[in-house]
Amino acid sequence: MMKSKIVLITGASSGIGASTARRLVNDGHKVALTARSEEKLASLVHELGDDVAVAFPADATQYSAIQQVVEDAVAHYGRLDATFANAGVGLSAAGTENGDVDEWDTMIDINIKALLWTAKATLPHLKQSQGHFVLTSSAAGRMSIKGSIYGASKWFAYGFGRNLAEEMAEWQGRCTTICPGMVNTPFFDEPKEDKLQPEDVAEAVSYALNADPRNNVREVFLMPSKMG
Known part of the structure; x- marks a missing residue:
């Protein structure tokens, strides 16, 4: 019988984060959002039920804020078994020459720093539970895309996830990097109905978390079946 896990999800208010919360609760886990x-x-x-979900609003780009979230989540549930570092943002201006440096600054804070802060704040608790760290990179973090500063930020996430997996393996912890192609989320101004849905990414997170403890799913790479 699968053990119910306590999972912290960042970027949980919509899109992939919210869909993953629904999926994990349906799997029998409890979530801190x-x-x-x-x-x-x-x-x-309210939708999920306060017996299986709790929320701690915070800005994940502030280390002290995410540290407090982790402490509050552990105080509420008694432990932490897994983290899904999902907070992320894209860019409206493409390319390097025409890029917006203020957008870059915001993106680096969320896509890179918030990921690092979340890992640093949760690892001591995950170490106690021989737990699992899951993070959202992107297909853009596995390939070269002309002038994509966003893609470069996801290259960081991809490399960090691979390196963190080696670090966590020393104490039987698991780390999974989720690399989705285009997902139909509020990330885009217009709906992308023919692309991946948030539920597809949630399914990948569920697969990694629910795998037998002997199975360290290091990476899940998702692409829409319909290309173009």
């Missing part, structure tokens, strides 16, 4: 939108988190907790 964090994002900046208090209203959206409260609505998701």
